[in-house]
Amino acid sequence: MYRYNPDDLALIRERAAQFRAQVARWRSGALRDEEFRPLRLQNGLYVQRHAPMLRVAVPYGMISAVQLRKLADISRRYDKGFGHFTTRHNLQLNWIRIEDAPDILDELTEVEMHSIQTSGNCIRNITTDPFAGIAPDEGMDPRPLAEILRQWSAMHPEFSFLPRKIKIAISGSAGDRVLSWYHDIALRLDGEDEEGATFTVIVGGGLGRTPLRGQIIEQGLPWRHLLSYLEAIVRVFNLHGRRDNPYKARLKILVQRLGLAEFSRQTRDEWAHLKGGPATLTKAEYQRVAAHFSPPAYRSPTAQSAARLTTRKTAHPDFARWLERAVHPHKIPGYAAVILSLKAPGQAPGDITAAQMESVAALADDFSFGEARIAHEQNLVLADVEQGRLFELWQAARKDALATPNTGLLTDMICCPGGDFCDLANARSVAIARAIQTRFADLDTLFDLGEISLNISGCVNACGHHHVGNIGILGVDRQSEEFYQITLGGSQGSAAHIGKVIGPAVPAARVVDVVARILAVYRRERRPDETFLRTFDRIGSAPFKPCLRAADAETRAETAARN
Ligand code: HEM
Ligand code: SF4
Known part of the structure; x- marks a missing residue:
């Protein structure tokens, strides 16, 4: 998992301090509500029906046990003891007070978290496959490039006031688990490693009041040009997207209005100025970031553990059901990825209590190298579980209503x-x-x-x-x-x-x-x-x-x- 360096940390701490000063100016009356609004939105702070809501980013869905415990603690002390996972790797806290937001942001920085760009007209949280890095149908792990995109888009000075938000998803798998066709921009990695990897780029998708399927704008884009090509797309949007009507402002509407061929021509014209420039990615930069995503210390499976799993399956039909629904294949023999369902009967889909966050943290520590993922379907994933320990995990997860065997079924809404x-x-x-x-x-x-x-x-x-x-x-x-x-x-x-x-x-x-x-x-x-x-x-x-x-x-x- 990516760990912040001193520059990353300084950036989010300074931003939290800046927001503290903005809140103070608003509370003193020096800033009017309408002046404060864009400032709070840039920090993921909405005002909802009953209370303010803070949206915390979990870039490409990777979350550590330490971060989960901090979120549990924050949700208990500043909210009503629960949070809500969204479809794009965010956690929403629904009941906080604006006055507390600066303290919450400070506390988040302690665990390398923030809520920057979780709202507002900017490039939002980058999303990816919850099985990234471990899916058998994956060529290249998209997470290093997702992290590079996060660093590139975070507080990008040119793209902080776009006509409307831009949502980017990136995936390296044949199976589409990121909703590629309905994102503003979707990036599909083709290839096995950084020597020859290229991207298929899809633009102009989205749901909302005008649902439109995305279209392929580029194929075979060498990964080194990823940032300059994206800059070209977002520049064209920044120049020509509508700012007069929020309902017509999304990238999909611009692509529809211009037509793919014209949008593509303008993107290529823009790209001509940018291609080969300072945004070109180097192998050294890729490897610097990729080092944070090296595989954990997997153990070799034993014949004994496989036999034990079969016996348990036969003896416990409930366990067999859970295996069928919650357990997904892993590219390493002897391992599996496990969905922890947040869709137990009576639970609002995607909601998680503070106690459950702590349980997931404990399960992650015990079974999955201290990390969990957030899936697009508002569930959590333990990505690296030894098959021989699945029964043990099932028993533990059941205690906290995290083992409902309904993944992919009607109530997994x-x-x-x-x-x-x-x-x-x-x-x-x-x-x-x-x-x-x-x-x-x-x-x-x-x-x-x-x-x-x-x-x-x-x-x-x-x-x-x-x-x-x-x-x-x-x-x-x-x-x-x-x-x-x-x-x-x-x-x-x-x-x-x-x-x-x-x-x-x-x-x-x-x-x-x-x-x-x-x-x-x-x-x-x-x-x-x-x-x-x-x-x-x-x-x-x-x-x-x-x-x-x-x-x-x-x-x-x-x-x-x-x-
Ligand atoms: C409660 C606070 C929320 C507010 C005020 C809100 C507001 C909005 C608005 C206004 C849009 C449309 C943007 C546009 O088309 O220009 C939107 C889109 C979206 N929201 Fe929310 N949202 C909220 C919570 C959530 C949650 C909890 C989720 C996930 C469960 C979510 C997922 C999305 C997604 C994926 C889209 C993009 C749909 C598309 O493809 O156009 N939002 N949201
Ligand atoms: S779909 Fe509508 S009601 Fe539901 S969260 Fe989005 S804006 Fe709110």
Whole structure:
């Protein structure tokens, strides 16, 4: 894991001190609210429905046991003893006081953490594959380049006031676990090592009110030119992105307006000034950073441990289920990556208590070289677990509700904070998630339904990625009542695409019934071993539409009876 050098530390400490002075000026009345707003946003401090929210960055999702313990401590002393992991490697603290923010930022610096660029119109936290460095389908580990991107983009003077935020994801795997097609910029590393690695660059993707799939702008970009090429893209955006209308300001809108060919021409013109200049990466610089990501001291597996795993699987069906869902392959023989589910029944998806943070820290120390990762799906990952110790890990994780075997199943939902916290929400998200968890708590049912993604957003900003869920639920406002629009057939991964709206929106009280009806259609129509998405792709939306029509008719009848 990357460790800060004195310059990195000085930078975040000075920034924290600067923010302390800004808060003091605001509290004394020397800064008006509207003057303070951009300053707090540059430090990840939002003001939400009930309280300020601080978004802490976890660059490319890597977090140490020490950092987790610090976050637990902060969440207990300054918040209500929990936090919320987002889809882009951040932790949100929902109940802090602005007055405490400078102290929190100071405490974060003690463990090399900060909240710089977790908000505002700048280059946001760089995201990557939670299995980076250990995935069998990976060519080259993207984390050193993700760290180089972090250093390049942190407080980049030219890119601190962009027309709108830029979200970058980087991955070195064949399987797409970073939502490449729906990022402003996605970088796919091709090649095995720094001798010959190149990038495929995708631009102009995004969800939100105008969901657009990204397009490939460059293939075979030598890795040494990564920074200069990105500078060219962001310069074109900085020059021509719209600043008059925040809804039309994202890079995707510029790419759509200019067309890929023209956007690409302008990028190349800009790149001509930058290519080969000081931003060109050297092998020495790559190796300096890559040294922080050297593999840990793996041990050789024993035949005995493999045999023990098989016996335990047979003796404990619950353990076998967990192995099936939570355990992922590792490129080193005898090791596995393990998902610690933050989707236990009754838990708001992505929420983690201070006690759980401490448990994850202890598990990371004991089982995974003191480190954990954050997955896009709002779960945690222990990336380097000996297979021979999986049973032991399962027993320990179960005690703290971190071993729900639902990864990839219906209740492994992506869900935004919605109306319980967010000022922009049309409707609550967490209440819907909880109702679905309660209705579908039975593991036999979940396993029978198989792989399915259900994503919930409380408004059109799409923080819960509803467009790309196999089932998407979007909160909409109908005369100040919470209604929900349902989409079907969206998907993430290499063939990611947007789902289709299948009928009129339904009120909160009917959402779970509609989901149950949709799943009943799937069960009726599916062929052996066919996932929900496959069935939907084969039969289309028509068989599912009556589910919404029935709910709509019931709602109308109820409204008529009330009036
Ligand atoms: C509660 C505080 C939050 C606020 C006020 C907020 C606000 C927003 C807004 C306004 C956008 C749209 C930006 C645009 O299209 O220009 C956005 C996008 C996004 N948010 Fe949030 N968000 C919040 C929390 C979260 C959380 C908790 C997550 C993860 C679960 C999240 C994930 C995202 C993602 C991934 C996008 C990009 C969607 C896209 O592709 O366009 N946000 N957010
Ligand atoms: S989708 Fe809407 S409601 Fe949900 S967090 Fe984003 S802005 Fe808030």
